[in-house]
Amino acid sequence: xxxxxxxxxxxxxxxxxxxxxxxxxxxxxxxxxxxxxxxxxxxxxxxxxxxxxxxxxxxxxxxxxxxxxxxxxxxxxxxxxxxxxxxxxxxxxxxxxxxxxxxxxxxxxxxxxxxxxxxxxxxxxxxxxxxxxxxxxxxxxxxxxxxxxxxxxxxxxxxxxxxxxxxxxxxxxxxxxxxxxxxxxxxxxxxxxxxxxxxxxxxxxxxxxxxxxxxxxxxxxxxxxxxxxxxxxxxxxxxxxxxxxxxxxxxxxxxxxxxxxxxxxxxxxxxxxxxxxxxxxxxxxxxxxxxxxxxxxxxxxxxxxxxxxxxxxxxxxxxxxxxxxxxxxxxxxxxxxxxxxxxxxxxxxxxxxxx
Numbered sequence: 001x002x003x004x005x006x007x008x009x010x011x012x013x014x015x016x017x018x019x020x021x022x023x024x025x026x027x028x029x030x031x032x033x034x035x036x037x038x039x040x041x042x043x044x045x046x047x048x049x050x051x052x053x054x055x056x057x058x059x060x061x062x063x064x065x066x067x068x069x070x071x072x073x074x075x076x077x078x079x080x081x082x083x084x085x086x087x088x089x090x091x092x093x094x095x096x097x098x099x100x101x102x103x104x105x106x107x108x109x110x111x112x113x114x115x116x117x118x119x120x121x122x123x124x125x126x127x128x129x130x131x132x133x134x135x136x137x138x139x140x141x142x143x144x145x146x147x148x149x150x151x152x153x154x155x156x157x158x159x160x161x162x163x164x165x166x167x168x169x170x171x172x173x174x175x176x177x178x179x180x181x182x183x184x185x186x187x188x189x190x191x192x193x194x195x196x197x198x199x200x201x202x203x204x205x206x207x208x209x210x211x212x213x214x215x216x217x218x219x220x221x222x223x224x225x226x227x228x229x230x231x232x233x234x235x236x237x238x239x240x241x242x243x244x245x246x247x248x249x250x251x252x253x254x255x256x257x258x259x260x261x262x263x264x265x266x267x268x269x270x271x272x273x274x275x276x277x278x279x280x281x282x283x284x285x286x287x288x289x290x291x292x293x294x295x296x297x298x299x300x301x302x303x304x305x306x307x308x309x310x311x312x313x314x315x316x317x318x319x320x321x322x323x324x325x326x327x328x329x330x331x332x333x334x335x336x337x338x339x340x341x342x343x344x345x346x347x348x349x350x351x352x353x354x355x
Contacts, residue, residue, distance in 0.1 A: 029219035029231045033279060036286040041096030045314020047088040053290065053306040056081045061301040075138060082113035088315045105317035123319040126167045130320070133161045156326035165323035172328040208247040216240050227283040237296060238272040271296050286311055 040046060056077040063072040090105040091098040110118040117135050121128040150158045159166055216235045223229040242264050252261050273295035280288040287310065294305040
């Protein structure tokens with residue numbers, strides 16, 4: 001989650017901060033967005049909510065050409081249309097100066113039409129997890145046994161199925177994840193250091209992207225009497241993505257994610273329709289970003305499909321009361337011993353690996 005948050009913050013901040021060149025209107029809009037993101041960076045905590053502005057019928061229409069056995073179910077479409085992802089972070093330093101070790105608490109919650117489906121909190125030395133297994137089973141069509149029908153050997157897995165909070169030492173999670181989670185890599189080798197975005201890299205990144213943003217993005221501003229202002233940024237999707245990643249590629253090893261960046265070939269079949277991001281400011285503070293993706297659907301029936309990010313004041317993340325502490329090996333043993341075979345789907349998954 002740390003990597004995702006960092007990458008998201010970098011991409012958004014660079015896009016906003018790089019706009020300060022070009023036409024007079026671009027300059028004004030870029031400065032306003034830049035100031036709004038600067039204010040967010042001074043905070044020690046931040047909360048935001050991400051959801052889709054669409055409906056189940058639209059999601060089904062987008063999936064109309066899928067193979068019969070791959071089509072989206074009504075349950076999944078309803079869930080996704082009403083789904084929300086809520087994230088909160090707290091740091092000992094201002095967010096713009098925070099590194100991974102500076103974050104004191106994080107929380108992520110995935111909610112559907114019937115309530116919270118999954119919740120994750122990282123507070124102090126522990127990671128807390130709670131799941132609505134029954135709701136997930138209804139949506140996916142993969143039934144799970146009631147917690148009271150599982151054997152005692154299922155242990156912590158029973159508590160998880162019963163919707164109770166469990167907590168695991170974060171250090172144990174990192175060790176279980178090996179190199180991917182920051183712990184020792186397979187074979188006892190230490191993982192390579194993750195790339196970090198230092199001030200020098202930020203400067204190089206901003207300089208590289210500034211020209212692309214100025215050349216390809218058109219900005220329009222509109223405001224109201226109540227202190228609310230909208231800044232709309234519009235650009236052709238394929239052209240913008242291709243040129244942005246062309247500029248990012250020489251810096252790939254210095255970016256936080258360390259992932260391989262897509263090439264122009266990867267974007268060849270992407271639509272080049274114009275996509276608009278609508279930034280909402282309230283008295284100069286960023287409150288919402290809405291990205292209209294309907295034109296990318298390539299389906300005439302899709303009229304309303306947007307990704308919406310709502311920014312709120314930092315909410316304190318606290319450890320839930322009554323959480324049961326478990327060991328990672330205990331949880332996995334209970335899962336493997338308590339889950340029915342059909343929960344794994346493919347029978348081949350259950351076979352012993354070949355030497």
